[in-house]
Amino acid sequence: MPTVEVYAHETLGKDLHALTFASPIDLRANHCQPGQFLHIRVSRSFDFLLRRPLSLCDADVEHNRLTVVYRVSGEGTRRLAARKPGDLIDVLGPLGQGFPIHDMDRRALLIGGGVGVPPLLELAKQLRASGKSVQTVVGFQTAGQLMLIEELAVYGEVAVMTDDGSAGERGRVTAALTAELCADADRYYACGPSVMLRAVQEEMSGKGVPGYLSLEERMGCGIGICVGCVHPVLRGGKLANAKTCRDGPVFDAQEVVFP
Amino acid sequence: MNGSQGDVDLSVSLLSLHLKNPVMPASGCFSFGKEAASFYDLNVLGAIVVKATTLEERLGNPTPRVAETAAGMLNAIGLQNPGVQRVMAEELPGLRRYPSVPVIVNVAGTAVEDYVAVVKALSTSPDVSAIELNISCPNVKCGGIQFGSDPRLAAAMVRAVKTVATRPVIVKLSPNVTDIVEMAVACEEAGADALTLINTVIGMKIDLEQRRPLLANGSGGLSGPAIKPIAIRMVYEVSRYVNIPVIGVGGIMTGADAIEFLLAGATAVQVGTANFVDPLACPRIIDETREWCVQHGVRSIRELIGVSWRANGR
Ligand SMILES: Cc1cc2nc3c(=O)[nH]c(=O)nc-3n(C[C@H](O)[C@H](O)[C@H](O)COP(=O)(O)OP(=O)(O)OC[C@H]3O[C@@H](n4cnc5c(N)ncnc54)[C@H](O)[C@@H]3O)c2cc1C
Ligand SMILES: Cc1cc2nc3c(=O)[nH]c(=O)nc-3n(C[C@H](O)[C@H](O)[C@H](O)COP(=O)(O)O)c2cc1C
Ligand code: FES
Numbered sequence: 287m288p289t290v291e292v293y294a295h296e297t298l299g300k301d302l303h304a305l306t307f308a309s310p311i312d313l314r315a316n317h318c319q320p321g322q323f324l325h326i327r328v329s330r331s332f333d334f335l336l337r338r339p340l341s342l343c344d345a346d347v348e349h350n351r352l353t354v355v356y357r358v359s360g361e362g363t364r365r366l367a368a369r370k371p372g373d374l375i376d377v378l379g380p381l382g383q384g385f386p387i388h389d390m391d392r393r394a395l396l397i398g399g400g401v402g403v404p405p406l407l408e409l410a411k412q413l414r415a416s417g418k419s420v421q422t423v424v425g426f427q428t429a430g431q432l433m434l435i436e437e438l439a440v441y442g443e444v445a446v447m448t449d450d451g452s453a454g455e456r457g458r459v460t461a462a463l464t465a466e467l468c469a470d471a472d473r474y475y476a477c478g479p480s481v482m483l484r485a486v487q488e489e490m491s492g493k494g495v496p497g498y499l500s501l502e503e504r505m506g507c508g509i510g511i512c513v514g515c516v517h518p519v520l521r522g523g524k525l526a527n528a529k530t531c532r533d534g535p536v537f538d539a540q541e542v543v544f545p
Numbered sequence: 546m547n548g549s550q551g552d553v554d555l556s557v558s559l560l561s562l563h564l565k566n567p568v569m570p571a572s573g574c575f576s577f578g579k580e581a582a583s584f585y586d587l588n589v590l591g592a593i594v595v596k597a598t599t600l601e602e603r604l605g606n607p608t609p610r611v612a613e614t615a616a617g618m619l620n621a622i623g624l625q626n627p628g629v630q631r632v633m634a635e636e637l638p639g640l641r642r643y644p645s646v647p648v649i650v651n652v653a654g655t656a657v658e659d660y661v662a663v664v665k666a667l668s669t670s671p672d673v674s675a676i677e678l679n680i681s682c683p684n685v686k687c688g689g690i691q692f693g694s695d696p697r698l699a700a701a702m703v704r705a706v707k708t709v710a711t712r713p714v715i716v717k718l719s720p721n722v723t724d725i726v727e728m729a730v731a732c733e734e735a736g737a738d739a740l741t742l743i744n745t746v747i748g749m750k751i752d753l754e755q756r757r758p759l760l761a762n763g764s765g766g767l768s769g770p771a772i773k774p775i776a777i778r779m780v781y782e783v784s785r786y787v788n789i790p791v792i793g794v795g796g797i798m799t800g801a802d803a804i805e806f807l808l809a810g811a812t813a814v815q816v817g818t819a820n821f822v823d824p825l826a827c828p829r830i831i832d833e834t835r836e837w838c839v840q841h842g843v844r845s846i847r848e849l850i851g852v853s854w855r856a857n858g859r
Contacts, residue, residue: 327822332770332798335822336613362613378824506611506618507821510580512573513596513625514611527604527625532580545607 289374293351295367301358302433303367304343306351310377313347319384320409321477321500321536324354325508327376328365338362339505339531341405341477342380343434352380355404355433381508385409385498385536387416391472395495396422396438397459397486399478400431405500407434409475410441421445421471423462425482429453460485468493476500476539484544497539503530518543553838554845555831557591559790559813560713560738562647562674564591567846568803568831571794571817572597572651572677572717573622577636578643584824587643589831594815595636597653597679600662602628607761612750617771617796618818619748621762624653629663637672647674649715657692657705668711675712678703681719681744693719693744696731703735715792717741718783720775729783741792741815742783743776769818770796777809784810785854798826800833810851 288310296304311318325337340354358364369375385405394413398406403424410420420442426432429452438444445462446454455462459482468474468490474497476486483499490497506512510532519528519541528534555566569592570581577595578587587593605625612619626632632650640648650673654660660678667673680702681693692698699716706714716732718725720743729740745766752759776795784791793811797803798819806814819826838846 332616332822334613335616335618335769335818336611337822504609504611506620507824509584509824511576512611512620512821513576513605513622514608514620516605516608516610516625525604 288378289376292369292371292373292375294371295369298355298433300430302355303358304353304355305366305369306346306353307375307377309345309350309352310379313345313350313352318342318345318352318380319386320412321384321405321475321498322380322382323508323535324352324377324379325381325505326354326366326378328362330376334362334365336506337378337508338366339508341500342384343404343407344411345408355407357401357431359401378508382531382535383533385475385500387412387418388473389416391418393419393421393471395468395471395474395497396420397463397474397476397478398422398424399459399482400426402476402478402482402500402502403434403438405477406475407437410438414441421467423447423459423467425449425459425478426453458482458485460489463489463493465493468495471495473497474539480544483542487539487542487544490539498536499539499542500536501530501534501542505531507531518545553835553843554847555835555838557812557847557850559592559792560675562592562713564647564813565645566591566831566834567807567811567813568827568834569594569649569813569815570820570827571815572679574817574820577632578640581820581824581827585828587640588645589828590643590646591813591831592647592649592674593640593643594649594651594677595632596626597624597651598626598629598632598663598667599624599653600629600659602626602631609760610762610765612759612765614748614750614767615771617767617769618821619750619760619765619767620745621760621765623762629666633666633670633672637670640672648672649675649677651677651679651717653679657702660702661705661709664706664714665709668709673712675715675738676706676710677715677717677741678706679717679744681717681721693728694722696727699728700731700735703732703737707736713738715739715741717744718779719744720772720779720795721747725779726782726786729787733787733789737789739790739792739812740783740787741794742779743772743795746772746775768795770798772796773802777805780806780811781809781854784851797830798822800830800835800837803830803834804837804849807846807849808851808853810854812850
């Protein structure tokens with residue numbers, strides 16, 4: 287499979303890394319959508335068999351490079367963290383359906399939690415490039431886990447929430463979704479853990495704002511052949527199990543069902 | 546074409562089917578082929594085995610459905626599929642684009658009558674070359690596993706299916722039994738045309754943080770390199786004993802793995818989990834198999850089948 291060269295591997299914080307590598311596809315010829323993911327092998331041997339899904343965080347079209355930002359959360363990401371510039375890594379993607387950008391929108395609200403924050407950066411960039419104003423709310427457990435705040439602030443105002451109040455305001459992201467913040471938002475885009483997405487979906491549908499949710503499920507293949515990564519959705523009034531890797535990870539918030 | 550590719554003849558015959566090479570994707574590890582077709586021309590494949598098909602639509606199990614383990618993975622998909630009618634109407638016709646590739650449809654169910662009904666329906670389809678009876682899925686309550694672990698029930702199932710089948714019937718066996726040879730013989734005597742072994746090995750992973758099984762289903766089926774020695778042993782013992790062809794599956798990642806299965810006695814091989822790691826696994830394994838034959842002076846791959854136990858082996 288496509289092996290590409292690591293261009294840079296920066297440490298952004300404790301156990302937090304930004305990995306930049308040559309894009310497996312030509313970015314000038316192929317548009318990649320924010321919210322799509324890269325499926326990366328962390329080892330050449332078969333002891334770590336499955337690829338790890340990491341969201342596209344930045345697409346540098348000019349240099350044909352992609353960046354993912356990830357937290358070391360297990361043995362696989364720990365292995366990945368050892369990669370150095372010049373190393374070759376096996377990357378599949380960008381895969382899946384990302385966040386659609388709507389021509390008529392003027393104002394977008396971005397909502398992220400934890401490792402769901404990275405895809406919002408490329409999204410904010412592309413939204414600004416198409417002339418929309420961007421407001422972002424991000425939530426983390428604690429100050430030590432903050433990521434990409436300054437980078438996001440380039441594209442619009444960023445509100446920070448932490449569970450323990452050690453940075454920004456204390457509380458969940460939903461607490462920041464005030465009536466005035468949502469009043470003139472045409473659409474919201476959310477990525478984070480399921481509990482957060484469920485709360486955001488409820489809050490925003492109550493406020494009448496349409497939006498998209500980027501779901502997280504454990505993946506086998508990432509290309510739609512194992513049916514491991516499904517999430518329930520309502521389609522045509524019928525409950526179905528959609529593949530988050532191929533039909534998603536981004537879904538219209540209206541159709542997502544949380545079991 | 547006489548099936549020879551380059552200097553090496555990779556073709557094998559399996560029942561009435563001519564396979565241009567012995568490599569086919571395993572059931573449940575290829576869906577119905579649409580996705581893989583965006584990576585390569587499926588015409589290179591020896592055959593295609595599609596996802597398990599049941600009488601009615603099944604939504605499958607809740608998630609997590611997959612978990613990585615050392616050199617392997619656990620899955621508990623739970624036979625998610627649209628049901629046999631939609632499979633025939635919506636999925637199989639797409640494979641007509643690959644006329645040189647036989648299509649084997651994997652069949653699962655709960656009761657004998659379900660299997661019989663599905664096989665009856667499939668026997669009317671022009672798109673089905675053979676049936677693979679999945680009497681061994683570990684992930685559904687009553688998902689066929691009781692047939693897979695009791696030789697008498699397995700034999701009764703095979704007999705019932707054979708009375709309605711108009712295509713060859715391959716029986717896929719579970720490794721989760723005490724005596725695999727006894728199961729194989731029971732199926733052969735009941736009229737099975739070929740055997741596939743093995744399905745996944747039942748396993749479990751506990752999430753240390755949650756202190757509960759990681760898979761929503763609790764247990765799951767182990768696949769990947771971790772199970773290859775189990776599969777090799779079973780193919781070796783069964784192929785020596787029965788007179789019907791054996792298709793080997795379990796942990797094949799490379800051409801060398803495929804060769805090992807042929808030497809153990811398999812006439813053809815299936816590639817499962819490797820497709821998840823490398824979407825190009827099947828064509829790569831075919832190339833590596835040919836390369837191995839070239840390097841070892843093997844003119845026809847058929848020379849290798851069962852050599853490890855044949856008295857006149859090298
Ligand atoms: C579409 C998508 C996009 C993602 N984007 C990012 C991102 O941009 N940055 C980031 O830090 N993390 C992201 N994640 C989570 C990331 O995939 C996991 O943290 C990572 O796979 C953990 O691997 P590990 O080997 O370190 O952990 P282990 O626990 O050792 O992994 C074991 C297995 O479980 C899987 N797994 C473990 N945790 C998760 C999880 N939370 N989600 C899905 N699979 C998991 C692994 O892929 C692997 O197959 C994303 C997940 C998904 C589904
Ligand atoms: C995600 C997944 C789904 C599977 N689904 C089926 C299935 O529907 N029917 C079946 O007979 N076997 C199914 N299997 C078993 C495989 O076909 C194969 O027998 C097994 O995985 C061992 O081969 P491998 O190690 O190459 O994967 C499935 C395996 C996996 C990993
Ligand atoms: S991860 Fe295999 S179908 Fe989505």
